Amino acid sequence: MLTMQFQLSKNINRLTNAGVIPAFVSFFLLLSSCGKDELISDTAYNLEIPKGFPAMDIPLDNQLTVQRVALGKKLFFDNILSRDSSVSCASCHLPEYGFSDPEQFSKGVEGRSGFRQSMTLTNVAYNTLFFWDGGATSLELQLLAPIENPGEMDMNMPELIERLSNNHEYPSLFREAYDREIDPFTITRALAAYERTLISGNSRYDKYMYHEKNDALTESEKRGLEVFNSSRTNCSQCHSGFNFTSFGFENNGLYEYFADSGRARVTTLHSDVGLFKIPTLRNIGVTAPYMHDGSLTTLEQVIEHYQAGGKLHENKSPLITGFQLTTQEKTDLLNFLNSLTDYEFISQTAE
Amino acid sequence: MKKSFHLFYIFIVSISIVVLPSCTKQKGCTDNTATNYDSEAEEDDGSCTYNAETDVEIHFSSMVGTESLVYNQEYTINGRKVKFTRAQFYVSEIHLHQADGDLVHLEDKYLLVHGEEHAYSIGKVASEHYHGISFSVGLDSAANHSDPSTYAADHALSSLDPNYTHWNWNSGYVFIRLEGYVDTTAAANGDADFGFFYHVGFDEFKRDIDLDISQDLVGSTAEIGLEIDFAKFFLGVDMRTENSTHSMDNMMLAEKIADNADDAISAE
Known part of the structure; x- marks a missing residue:
């Protein structure tokens, strides 16, 4: 180490003999070469974690910056991602519907239909497994599916890279965000960076619960919260915690025979047949239709399904046994669920 | 001044x-x-000095029985007409066996072997005599569930590889992918016109291959010759009825194909 310093200072001495300007230049060149490993031009993104929410795990290779989030947002709303430039991420994850789709099955390129309901992206980054069956194991890996699937965007990475590289805006945006060329890494990282900002924790329920605004919920909604949390309904056993989900998988007795095997599709286990991701209930009032196949169109129907206790199935959760509610209690529960809508979150736009 | x-x-x-x-x-x-x-x-600083090393390639001869594999050409497998449109598998954990029993591990070397390309570089090894090569068809769990977007463009696991095959809906690679057309008539007297596909993935279907070779890998470059008989992937498979698997929808069939890798690959 000492020899190195000596040699460097000797070099600089030699330069200084030649004149002031080269000395300056060499000094700054040396400095800038040190900083190469770090992104020095980026602005850290201030991710606001709502009260009551845990800190978010963000991968070291994709720390949030203003540039990355902005790039990801631009990509999210851009049809350029689909083969025939007809759909974007936002086509099936519409902000006004809590980043889900009011259609039972979303339409991909050429109007191709999927077979599951588009999931809300509300607080999506808090998941560790993605999709209704948990088939993808990280936010970044999850992103490959909608881009590559023939029924969704039907795109492949080499073509997408070429397309983005020929665009007049994207190359410089990628360089500013990641200091590298457009490639599968930067495309998936940018989209994931944006999705990590899709945090919803500003509903009237949150104001009541975490911000001591006792009048943020109506009396009916407060009673509904009690029904929700009661051992009579067991709702909060699975829809638990800050995000109203245990992040687990359950069979809720929707069918006796499941045409879609759910979690078993990726695990191959018989005990996983008919199990699906327990979705968050945040923004549930605007994310109809419901269930993995969008087969229930209203929240009333969903409550009635659980009230009846579901169909017989060997994998059905033992918590789903049915319960009695008065008409008033049902209205209260419904009102409570609707108080989970975060209007600030769902009013986001592409701009 | x-x-x-x-x-x-x-x-x-x-x-x-x-x-x-x-x-x-x-x-x-x-x-x-x-x-x-x-x-x-x-x-x-560029001062490294090395023992003599040899750049080694594996040459895979792709066969269907005794004939060379050409996509879309008709062959007979188990008495039925068959055409391949794609035949490929991932190779990992390559080891060369030295005379003294030591194993040389070619770390982070992955291959995506497909029927119509034959030469695959596996990098440099010490120039000496080797008496075996072992590798896995398929990937270990960590590689299988890694993110394809994190690899350099020339890496076999990169999504930029033209033959890249990855289940994005169930994060993991398709270890063995065989596709084409087969005659499914009961009497096996029709045409190869029914599409077949065998997509074998999942950690549990990785298969280890251990082959004897006796070869001096010396000089600047050397080649290890291996043969793949793609017909042997179908040993014990009735292609009339067992003609598709995504693995999870037919685990038994996927397992059969995986188990056949050992018979299908041999030293030349």
């Missing part, structure tokens, strides 16, 4: 000494396979 300039030089030099140590790195040979590897060196 001149004196103030000198002071300025000293100022810059002293700042450099204070600021620069954080980015000056000790130079030396940083390659731990070199004979003069310096564990203290942080930056390679």
Whole structure:
């Protein structure tokens, strides 16, 4: 180490003999070469974690910056991602519907239909497994599916890279965000960076619960919260915690025979047949239709399904046994669920 | 004037000494396979010296029985007409067996072997005699569930590889992918016109292959010759009825195909 310093200072001495300007230049060149490993031009993104929410795990290779989030947002709303430039991420994850789709099955390129309901992206980054069956194991890996699937965007990475590289805006945006060329890494990282900002924790329920605004919920909604949390309904056993989900998988007795095997599709286990991701209930009032196949169109129907206790199935959760509610209690529960809508979150736009 | 300039030089030099140590790195040979590897060196200075090494390629001869594999050409497998449109598999954990029993592990070397390409570089190894090669068809769990977007464009696991095959809806690679057309008539007297596909993935379907070779891998380049008989992937498979699997929808069939890898691949 000492020899190195000596040699460097000797070099600089030699330069200084030649004149002031080269000395300056060499000094700054040396400095800038040190900083190469770090992104020095980026602005850290201030991710606001709502009260009551845990800190978010963000991968070291994709720390949030203003540039990355902005790039990801631009990509999210851009049809350029689909083969025939007809759909974007936002086509099936519409902000006004809590980043889900009011259609039972979303339409991909050429109007191709999927077979599951588009999931809300509300607080999506808090998941560790993605999709209704948990088939993808990280936010970044999850992103490959909608881009590559023939029924969704039907795109492949080499073509997408070429397309983005020929665009007049994207190359410089990628360089500013990641200091590298457009490639599968930067495309998936940018989209994931944006999705990590899709945090919803500003509903009237949150104001009541975490911000001591006792009048943020109506009396009916407060009673509904009690029904929700009661051992009579067991709702909060699975829809638990800050995000109203245990992040687990359950069979809720929707069918006796499941045409879609759910979690078993990726695990191959018989005990996983008919199990699906327990979705968050945040923004549930605007994310109809419901269930993995969008087969229930209203929240009333969903409550009635659980009230009846579901169909017989060997994998059905033992918590789903049915319960009695008065008409008033049902209205209260419904009102409570609707108080989970975060209007600030769902009013986001592409701009 | 001149004196103030000198002071300025000293100022810059002293700042450099204070600021620069954080980015000056000790130079030396940083390659731990070199004979003069310096564990203290942080930056390679090009001084590494090595024992003689040979750049090794594996040459896969793709066959269907006794004929060479050509996509879309008709063959007979288990008495039925068959055409391939794609035949490929991932190879990992490549080891060469030295005479003294030591194994040379070609770390982070993955291949995506497909029917119409034959030569695959596996990198440099010490120039000497080897008596075996072992590898896995498929990937270990960590590689299988890694993110394809994190690999360099020329890596076999990159999504930019033209034959890249990855289940994005169930994060993992398709270890073996065989596709084409087969005659499914009961009497096996029709045409190869029914599409078949065998997509074998999942950690549990990785298969280890261990082959005897007896070869001096010396000189600047050398080649290990292996043969793949794609017909043997279908040993015990009735292609009339067992003609598709995504693995999870027909685990038994996927397992059969995986188990056949050992018979299908041999040393030439």
